[in-house]
Amino acid sequence: MHKWYSKEEKIEMLKKVEGLGCITASKILNVDKSSIKRWRKSIRTLGEDSLIPGKGIQSKGKRQGRPKTLDLNEMTKEELIQYIEVMNHLKKYLEISKKGKCQAISQLQTKNPVNYLCKLLKVSKSGYYKWLNNGMKQFNKWIPFIANIIKSTFYAFKEIYGYNMICCWIKKIYKLNIQPHIVYRYMKNMGLKSKIRTKKFDYRLKSGSLRYDN
Template sequence: MGTKWFTKNEKLNILKYYKENGWAKTIKKFEISTPTLSRWKKAVKISGEKALEPGNGLQSKGIRRPGRPKNLNFELMTKKELIEYIEMIQDVKKSLPKSKKKKFQTIWSLKKKYKIKYLCKILNVSRAGYYKWFNAGMKLFNKWNNTIAKIVKTLFLTFKKIYGYNMLTLIINKLYNWNLKPHIVYRYMKNMNLKSIIRIKKFNYKLSSGNKRHENIMNQDFSTTDINQKIGTDITYLLTSDKTYFLSIVKDFHTNEILDYQISNNLEKEFVFKNIINSWVKAGKPSTWVLQSDQGFHYTNSDYEKLCNYLGITISMSRCGNSYDNAHTESWFGTMKTEFLYHIKRKKRTAKWIIENLPKYIYFYNNFRPQAKLKGMSPVQYRKSSLQVTF
């Protein structure tokens, strides 16, 4: 198909139509390219309507725009431009991108600080290629999906940056009934520079111990086949702006469900005993419990021994100084504090805030928070599904 020629009057009519209707409609109606229309518009602005006559255009006269230099001419650069160029090289070296899309991403992240033409030259990519990537939606890898990227970022920020790619994968699969793999979510998080909060190191503290010690029956074997088999209990501290409070929990190792919890402003034995009794009643008063605890004074006294004997609970006690023996229960405290407590600075934490919001978190943990060990289900969902299989 040959080149289409236009007379001077036709070009003027096209330009008039363009002023009234814009680029898109003009290009579509007259089947001309954007550069051609732009060239006519520029020619009229510089030389008047005479420039639209055949033979008067720059292309007809053989005048071409000079090509871009293959190398930067440092001799023509000012001192300021040279300093900027050196700083730019240092910034680019920090990331050392390997793939072309990574290079485009580096250019995009530095474009407000440096000129794009210099960045493209350093990274050995064309400006046309960069703008093509930019206009196509800035895809960071071939199978980039903007919907998945948006969901990953939204959930990451919704949960206040506490979850890494493993937990976000479970939540996404649960909410959207997908089957994403963790490495896919990791890839999106890495490319969007989403980093979860690092868990704060545990504070070491020691409590006194009584003289009623028992055998470590579990011996770090926390495996179960059903609910109400192996149970754990422990106490942790809750620091507030004016005082330290204490939290006691009872946890079923089969479902990871928190059966009951109690908060106290002192370390008297009563709130621990109440925690155990409430949990035992909620579980249906079973006679199959093996209750694991540490050697704190709440569990090494005659009252605790009498209570467990009365309820038909077998006592299992971790060895002195061996936190791994009670790790199944203690690990929940780390999860709770990272996902809930540490989001509020200690100066702003009050007893009222803890009493109002801790039940909400435990409800969220029991009823919604998915776990890989539980096949992506929450503790309550897993317990209910186990009961359905049993019956």
């Protein structure tokens, strides 16, 4: 537990080591060098009364950390206009994966600060820079062999099957035990979408040649 010193004791100790560095003074007084540095700074900025316990630099209020959320009520008119403009660009990225959000940040960082975009998309700044330093990967564990199999199977059946049927055919033809969600991720990454077949209705009379007068 740290010892508490009165105002007079602090002034007397500082006079004793006047002109010496913080490290040398801390060895002579047997006091932590950060305390001596803080006492000297307090006298320079706030005067000797700041050495009274409870009135120093550290007691001037708690440090406010970064806000967790953006408060619209406290924004100025210019900040609100900027917020609306950015949110119009980010609407389509709010429901996508984390990698997709990182890609959106990399595209919009020339117009807006990275820190601001990370808050809006709820992505950590460290996570974004980690993704950036790792080569901006869009897809983890990408295997070109599997990608080629999925692509060739998809086009072999004239683009009519979704990921579930593609998965079944791969298991049947190539004897690969691959899960549907993996096929879905590969197809989504390559932009492969099955064609929606329109229903063809038969408008001919079901009764055939049997007709009756009105």
